[in-house]
Amino acid sequence: MYEAIAFYLFSALTLGMFSVTVLSKNALYSMSALAGGMIFISGFFFLLDAEFLGVVQIIVYSGAVMALYAFGMMFFDTTQEVREKTECKKTLYTLSLFSAVLIVLIVAAPIMGANIEATYPMSAELGNVQTIGLVLFTKYLVPFELAAVMLLVAMISGIILVSKRLDHSITLHDEDPKEEAL
Amino acid sequence: MITLTHYLVVAGAMFAIGLVGIMRRKNLLMLFFSTEILLNAANVGFAAVSKFYGDITGQIFAFFIIAVAASEVAVGLGLLVLWYKRTGSIDLDSLQIMKG
Numbered sequence: 001m002y003e004a005i006a007f008y009l010f011s012a013l014t015l016g017m018f019s020v021t022v023l024s025k026n027a028l029y030s031m032s033a034l035a036g037g038m039i040f041i042s043g044f045f046f047l048l049d050a051e052f053l054g055v056v057q058i059i060v061y062s063g064a065v066m067a068l069y070a071f072g073m074m075f076f077d078t079t080q081e082v083r084e085k086t087e088c089k090k091t092l093y094t095l096s097l098f099s100a101v102l103i104v105l106i107v108a109a110p111i112m113g114a115n116i117e118a119t120y121p122m123s124a125e126l127g128n129v130q131t132i133g134l135v136l137f138t139k140y141l142v143p144f145e146l147a148a149v150m151l152l153v154a155m156i157s158g159i160i161l162v163s164k165r166l167d168h169s170i171t172l173h174d175e176d177p178k179e180e181a182l
Numbered sequence: 183m184i185t186l187t188h189y190l191v192v193a194g195a196m197f198a199i200g201l202v203g204i205m206r207r208k209n210l211l212m213l214f215f216s217t218e219i220l221l222n223a224a225n226v227g228f229a230a231v232s233k234f235y236g237d238i239t240g241q242i243f244a245f246f247i248i249a250v251a252a253s254e255v256a257v258g259l260g261l262l263v264l265w266y267k268r269t270g271s272i273d274l275d276s277l278q279i280m281k282g
Contacts, residue, residue, distance in 0.1 A: 007184045011192045018196060018219050022203035027211050034215050041222050048189075048233040050241050057225075060248050065218070065255050069211075072259040076211065076266055092205055099201045106194040106227070107187070120238045128241075135238050136245070147249040154253030161260030 006047055014040040027073060035066045052129045075162075189230030196223035210262055210272045214255070221251045 017037035024030040038061040045054035120135050122128075136144055196219060203216030225244045232240025262272065269276050 003184055007188065011195075015192070015195055015199065018199045021215055021219065022199055022207070022212070027209065030212065030215055034218060037219070038222065041226060044189075044192075044226050045229050048229045050229045050232065050244075053225075053229060053241050053244055056245065056248060060252060061218075061222075065252060068255055068259060069214075072263060073211070075263045076272055095201070095205050099198060103194045103198060106190055106197070109190065121236050122238050131238050132241060132245075136242055140242050143246060147246055150253050151249060154256040158256035158260040161257070162263050 003047065006043070010040050010043045010047065013037075014044070027076075031066065031069055031073065034069075035062050038062045038066070049128060052132050186230055186234040189234075190227055193223045193227040193230065196226065208274045210265075210274055210277075213274065214258055214262070217254065218251060221247055 014037050017033045017040060020033035021030040021037060024033065038057060042054040042057040042062075045051075045057055120139065122131055126134070200216045200219035200223060203219065204213060207213060207216065225247055228240040228244040228247070230240075232238060232244075265277075266272055
């Protein structure tokens, strides 16, 4: 009973927040609504006995990613009007059709995958965090290290892209790169 | 009783909202927000399958998705700042420079 109430509450709040994110004209409103939606998604994770994932969701999304968006928005003129017109109706209808088929596939997926067996089952005596640590550092060690390298590359590229000569284009003025190298 | 299908329906609805955002917004920042919504919908689906099949692999892949989303934001926002410095616009149509 408690689970049902929490599930319906969280789903209504998450879908509402994400609708505000998508439909709002103001970028600041939609960023705040997105941060709220992330918090409610972590509520889903706590409900699904994935405590570590919920905590990571709060820290990474609501903390790091949203702070990055907030600082990134300081570079933009967010009050600027962006024309929201759609000319190619055909593309829109085709994409809508594809997404409808996708929804059907997502909903029908449990029927197709009814005979899935657990490869790395959750044990009862270990907690969620211990199980994740065990599996992540044994079976998924190589993807974990690759993810670390990917994050390092992303951090370096973010620093290079944003902080190098902010007032000067690094791609438009390629004709005189000699004097800049010094 | 909440079953796996409930969670997957909610994840599908979230994914649909993200797709609507990608299809109808012309603001590039909104496209990034919609991408976050899509990735989060996938995360909810993974966590739900992980719980109802008793398998930890879904949560592990949700972690990798979170890592991918974090690096996507870092690189994408850097590129967007650079683009705004060049053109003074975050309109999606300003990217159409190869119009034939």
